[in-house]
Amino acid sequence: EVQLEESGGGLVQPGGSLKLSCAVSGFTFSGSAMHWIRQAPGKGLEWVGRIRSEAKNYATAYAASVKDRFTISRDDSKNTTYLQMNSLQSEDTAVYYCTKVATGTTASGFWGQGTLVTVSS
Amino acid sequence: DVVMTQSPDSLAVSLGERATINCKSSQSVLYNSNNKNYLAWYQQKPGQPPKLLIYWASTRESGVPDRFSGSGSATDFTLTISSLQAEDVAVYYCQQYYGTPYSFGQGTKLEIK
Numbered sequence: 733e734v735q736l737e738e739s740g741g742g743l744v745q746p747g748g749s750l751k752l753s754c755a756v757s758g759f760t761f762s763g764s765a766m767h768w769i770r771q772a773p774g775k776g777l778e779w780v781g782r783i784r785s786e787a788k789n790y791a792t793a794y795a796a797s798v799k800d801r802f803t804i805s806r807d808d809s810k811n812t813t814y815l816q817m818n819s820l821q822s823e824d825t826a827v828y829y830c831t832k833v834a835t836g837t838t839a840s841g842f843w844g845q846g847t848l849v850t851v852s853s
Numbered sequence: 854d855v856v857m858t859q860s861p862d863s864l865a866v867s868l869g870e871r872a873t874i875n876c877k878s879s880q881s882v883l884y885n886s887n888n889k890n891y892l893a894w895y896q897q898k899p900g901q902p903p904k905l906l907i908y909w910a911s912t913r914e915s916g917v918p919d920r921f922s923g924s925g926s927a928t929d930f931t932l933t934i935s936s937l938q939a940e941d942v943a944v945y946y947c948q949q950y951y952g953t954p955y956s957f958g959q960g961t962k963l964e965i966k
Contacts, residue, residue, distance in 0.1 A: 776944075776958075776959050777946055777960070793953035795954045829903075834905055834914060836912075840905060841914065
């Protein structure tokens with residue numbers, strides 16, 4: 733069974749940093765691209781970014797709203813992907829989900845339960 | 854960047870009736886080399902993460918009831934629920950995964966009339 737579990741969320745002051753983790757099991761993590769998607773309270777979904785597998789050179793891509801502030805990485809030996817968030821702003825307050833693509837597509841077929849990040853003084 | 858626009862923003866349909874949600878992309882998400890539309894539909898219920906319903910615009914994910922169907926190509930897409938059930942109350946999102954940055958529609962809230 734595919735499982736994804738995010739952790740590391742919490743309250744952070746504007747301008748601060750936070751690092752989220754997503755631990756996975758039930759599939760070959762090293763061969764899978766992983767995505768981060770967020771949802772501000774009461775709002776819609778926003779794609780944050782993704783990291784590809786080693787076979788695709790761990791290529792990353794980001795939304796314009798987070799580029800140069802957020803960094804996605806992965807540790808295949810730990811079956812974990814990370815989202816390093818710097819220079820956090822109030823508009824980054826959201827539930828952050830990590831996702832894995834479904835079989836036979838590159839749409840997000842598997843989601844974690846999410847972790848809440850609150851940026852506030 | 855590709856902008857996804859859904860219509861309507863909210864929708865109320867009677868039980869057993871058809872529900873139709875539209876999604877329009879600002880540019881084509883049809884990849885000519887494989888003739889696939891890089892368009893997905895998700896369902897999100899309160900307090901839960903989204904659930905993938907449809908990918909490649911019209912392929913149902915495993916376990917999704919056949920009352921859900923997707924259609925369309927290039928820039929115009931539709932999610933249809935043929936006979937609305939109470940458990941279908943949710944917010945529905947379309948997403949293009951043709952190219953980064955991937956983008957979602959703003960969501961359509963579906964309720965029972």
